[in-house]
Amino acid sequence: xxxxxxxxxxxxxxxxxxxxxxxxxxxxxxxxxxxxxxxxxxxxxxxxxxxxxxxxxxxxxxxxxxxxxxxxxxxxxxxxxxxxxxxxxxxxxxxxxxxxxxxxxxxxxxxxxxxxxxxxxxxxxxxxxxxxxxxxxxxxxxxxxxxxxxxxxxxxxxxxxxxxxxxxxxxxxxxxxxxxxxxxxxxxxxxxxxxxxxxxxxxxxxxxxxxxxxxxxxxxxxxxxxxxxxxxxxxxxxxxxxxxxxxxxxxxxxxxxxxxxxxxxxxxxxxxxxxxxxxxxxxxxxxxxxxxxxxxxxxxxxxxxxxxxxxxxxxxxxxxxxxxxxxxxxxxxxxxxxxxxxxxxxxxxxxxxxxxxxxxxxxxxxxxxxxxxxxxxxxxxxxxxxxxxxxxxxxxxxxxxxxxxxxxxxxxxxxxxxxxxxxxxxxxxxxxxxxxxxxxxxxxxxxxxxxxxxxxxxxxxxxxxxxxxxxxxxxxxxxxxxxx
Ligand SMILES: [Ca+2]
Numbered sequence: 040x041x042x043x044x045x046x047x048x049x050x051x052x053x054x055x056x057x058x059x060x061x062x063x064x065x066x067x068x069x070x071x072x073x074x075x076x077x078x079x080x081x082x083x084x085x086x087x088x089x090x091x092x093x094x095x096x097x098x099x100x101x102x103x104x105x106x107x108x109x110x111x112x113x114x115x116x117x118x119x120x121x122x123x124x125x126x127x128x129x130x131x132x133x134x135x136x137x138x139x140x141x142x143x144x145x146x147x148x149x150x151x152x153x154x155x156x157x158x159x160x161x162x163x164x165x166x167x168x169x170x171x172x173x174x175x176x177x178x179x180x181x182x183x184x185x186x187x188x189x190x191x192x193x194x195x196x197x198x199x200x201x202x203x204x205x206x207x208x209x210x211x212x213x214x215x216x217x218x219x220x221x222x223x224x225x226x227x228x229x230x231x232x233x234x235x236x237x238x239x240x241x242x243x244x245x246x247x248x249x250x251x252x253x254x255x256x257x258x259x260x261x262x263x264x265x266x267x268x269x270x271x272x273x274x275x276x277x278x279x280x281x282x283x284x285x286x287x288x289x290x291x292x293x294x295x296x297x298x299x300x301x302x303x304x305x306x307x308x309x310x311x312x313x314x315x316x317x318x319x320x321x322x323x324x325x326x327x328x329x330x331x332x333x334x335x336x337x338x339x340x341x342x343x344x345x346x347x348x349x350x351x352x353x354x355x356x357x358x359x360x361x362x363x364x365x366x367x368x369x370x371x372x373x374x375x376x377x378x379x380x381x382x383x384x385x386x387x388x389x390x391x392x393x394x395x396x397x398x399x400x401x402x403x404x405x406x407x408x409x410x411x412x413x414x415x416x417x418x419x420x421x422x423x424x425x426x427x428x429x430x431x432x433x434x435x436x437x438x439x440x441x442x443x444x445x446x447x448x449x450x451x452x453x454x455x456x457x458x459x460x461x462x463x464x465x466x467x468x469x470x471x472x473x474x475x476x477x478x479x480x481x482x483x484x485x486x487x488x489x490x491x492x493x494x495x496x497x498x499x500x501x502x503x504x505x506x507x508x509x510x511x512x513x514x515x516x517x518x519x520x521x522x523x
Contacts, residue, residue: 134434
């Protein structure tokens with residue numbers, strides 16, 4: 040009998056000890072999670088800042104991104120650090136500007152010694168995954184799992200599509216169903232016409248859906264692993280071409296699409312002139328309405344699939360331990376000034392959406408009007424992840440700004456063919472690599488369409504001097520190599 044009692048006691052002690060050990064392991068895991076939250080980095084290519092329901096767009100439906108915005112901070116004056124793909128993405132991943140990190144044009148490599156966010160996070164024990172378009176020169180040290188888009192050299196989606204639709208010939212981004220394709224302009228142009236139409240691929244097999252599925256697969260793998268992770272989900276849409284699946288191809292009616300205030304159907308060149316080819320100039324209102332309807336449709340499609348990823352994050356119990364950022368590498372002029380696409384410093388091209396959710400760190404419903412640029416994304420993520428911000432990062436973290444306490448005068452910088460600085464209502468654009476342009480100065484509070492160039496006017500001399508000095512100081516910065 041005594042023996043039985045002793046055995047029962049031993050069992051109880053072992054059980055209690057096991058529970059204590061299990062509880063402390065869970066506590067340690069929770070502490071680790073709190074110490075280094077996961078990062079879900081969502082980026083959509085060529086997504087205009089104003090194309091969010093929560094930003095007041097009168098037509099487009101973006102319920103999931105709106106909900107994300109309301110659960111954290113929305114930055115209303117965020118800028119691309121360069122209004123084209125690779126250079127802006129390089130700044131997002133380094134916190135250092137193009138003339139410093141070396142990626143000044145699409146497909147440029149980084150300068151030697153530059154440190155990007157994914158390998159830096161891996162150094163701190165993060166598991167890293169990516170799905171979609173990178174448009175940067177990465178290497179094996181960046182990702183634990185990568186599903187690259189077809190345009191980025193990935194073959195897995197094409198294999199998937201071939202299995203689902205063996206009779207489909209062409210590319211998901213450009214091949215339209217019979218009778219739905221519009222091409223503009225009609226005459227041949229260097230980089231091919233703009234293509235607008237309905238994809239024969241159903242939504243659930245289109246590349247954006249497939250990429251979101253891969254991101255969800257990654258999240259499922261990481262749930263309960265105890266290790267922090269980074270997932271970089273990067274959609275090509277709403278980038279051209281404008282060939283998208285149903286229902287998105289027809290949810291917005293071209294006839295209902297308002298034309299931009301600065302669009303002129305009688306124009307023979309874009310307002311302000313400048314470097315254009317036949318694809319960048321548009322003066323046909325009927326085609327432009329089709330383009331806008333499909334662009335907005337693509338945005339709602341991106342919202343839907345990013346919404347599925349956010350829902351998975353919630354269902355897997357990781358929403359409270361994950362920082363979510365949503366942004367774009369640049370916008371699209373979408374007919375403003377009779378221009379299409381990007382590469383210029385006007386608002387449609389240079390301003391981007393920036394949403395940031397950090398549970399317990401940034402209050403839900405925060406709206407930040409202070410200006411900022413893509414350079415701040417990396418240091419902000421590092422600060423929210425409780426990791427040191429390496430020496431050599433140029434742009435400031437936005438964490439204190441999101442808490443209503445900006446440290447310095449909020450200023451945004453951008454550079455490509457021109458250099459741009461935005462501070463308060465003022466935007467200064469100066470010729471840079473392309474010396475043919477003219478300096479421009481706008482007061483966006485009075486002139487949101489950027490029609491009154493005030494450069495050189497005596498009444499704005501003080502503002503002009505201040506912005507010129509800020510740009511000069513920024514251009515002269517010599518940040519040290521990044522060390523960590
Ligand atoms: Ca891009």
